[in-house]
Amino acid sequence: MGDLLNKTIAAIKPLDKDAMARAAARQDMLTKPQGALGRLEEISIRLAGIQGKPIPVIKNKAIITMAGDHGVVAEKVGNYPQEVTPQMVLNFVHGGAAINVISRQVGARVVVVNMGVAGDLPADIPVVNKLVARGTRNIAKGPAMTEAQAVQAIEAGIQVVNAEIDKGLDIVGTGDMGIGNTTPSAAICAVMTGQSVVKVTGRGTGLTDDQLQHKIEVIEEAISVNRPDPKNGLDVLAKLGGFEIGGIAGVILGAAARGVPVVVDGFISGAGALIAEAIAPQSREYMFLGHLSVEPGHKIMADKLELKPIVTLDLRLGEGTGAAIGIFIAETSAKILAEMATFGEAGVSEKEE
Template sequence: MSQLLAKTIAAIKPLDKTAMEKAATRQDILTKPQGALGRLEEISIRLAGIQGKAIPVIKTKAVITMAGDHGVVAEKVGNYPQEVTPQMVLNFVRGGAAINVIARQIGARVVVVNMGVAGDLPADIRVVDKRVARGTGNIARGPAMTEAQAIQSIEAGIEVVNAEIDKGLDIVGTGDMGIGNTTPSAAICAVMSGQSVDKVTGRGTGLSDEQLQHKIKVIEKAIAVNKPDAKNGIDVLSKIGGFEIGGIAGVILGAAARGVPVVVDGFISGAGALIAEALAPQAREYMFLGHLSVEPGHRIMADKLGLKPIVTLDLRLGEGTGAAFGIFIAETSARILAEMATFGEAGVSEKAE
């Protein structure tokens, strides 16, 4: 394991229990019945533990959208050509994608990262260039990448989130773009959860029944060909993963090491979260699950990570859209804890005589 990755993992500490206790105590004296705000209370208390502050603060927000291509598209596992990946990257940069719209509404910046787009991008666009290679290998025929490339992709994510934290960042969401990326994500889910491929594989961009069965067979072949070790996150990523999945894992690890909460998006981000958790189980405490995707494997990922979705909106877009909604609700929970009056401040009787 390289120095940056090892140092980052070592820096991930348990949550601040004292801050969490103080946050819980304040929640119980706000002008409401105890527990009346449900999971908003739970989220604010965990935010306190992550930030090490009795009253957490969320002002500066970002969604980091990782883009990469996949050699497995040669197996015809989807309905869109690989050319869509660089086209959508340009759409992100121009502000025309769904994530841009939602991010503007919640006041978050969108950081677009080229982790391994196969096509060419203009040299002057606002994209962070961390390209490991021009797309991964075809996992149905061999490994997605080398072990060195897997580590490089994770460290790229760490470097990106560290740069954003240095600019000012209270919470970060993960996002993705990459034609064919539900295939490696399903493979990672199956291997790391121990579930069968048919249980974790969904229709992605809208596959027919026949196409879905073909996709399942391709994933089963990829696992059989590569034989990834479920207990070794680097091995799983290198054999059946993607550069953007590694980048997402790096964002999670890097944020956790710096005490920044991470809102995980959908199925592809979930694959990155599984890799991150395999490398540093403590990182799970820094994760929130923004939403529950309609991809069947996403619930299995959530259960494996022990995370409950903040919202369920039947999303299956990626980009960081579900993470953005989660960021909004996390900020709301922090503001309630900070700004809502206590019984004493409001002059309201706390309990009936």
């Protein structure tokens, strides 16, 4: 592993139990029956542990959307041409995508990162350039990337999130863009959860039954050809993954090392989360699952990570859309803890013993 990755892993600490206990005690004093706000209470308490503050603060928010292409599109696993990836990057930059709309509503900045777009992008657009290569190799024929490239992708994610934290960041969401990326994500899911390819593979952008069967066969071939070690996150990423998936893993690890909560988006972000958790198991405590995608493998990922989705809206877009919605709810939970009156402050009688 690289020096930055090793240092980042070493910096990930357990959550602050004292801050969590004090947050929980305050929740129990607020003007409501204990536990009446359900998951909002749970989220605020974990935020306290992550930030090391009894009353967590969420003000500065960002979605980091990683873009990368995949050589496996040569196997005809989807319905869209690879040209869509750079076109959508331009759409992000111009503020016209779903993630831009939701982020404006939530008050989060959108950071777009070129991890491995195969097509050309204008040199003067506000995109963070962390290009590892112009797309991965075809996983049905061999490894997606070298191990050195896998480390480079993860460390690029760490660098990006570190730069955003240095600007001011209280919570971050992960996002993705890349034609064909549900195929490597399903491969990663199958290997790292031990589930069959059939169980974890969905229709992506709307495949027919025949197309879905072909996609399953391509993923099975990729796993057979590459024989990744399910206990080695770096090996799985190098053999089956994508540069944007590695970047997402890096964002999660980097944020955890700096005490910043991470809201994980959908299926592709879930693949990045599996890689991050395999490399540094402690990082899982810093993750929230923004939503539950309709991709069948996403629930399997969530179960492996032991994360409950904040919302279930039948989303399947990516970009960071579900993460942005999750950030809004996480911020709401923190505001309730900070701003809601206690029984004593409000002069309201508590329940009788």
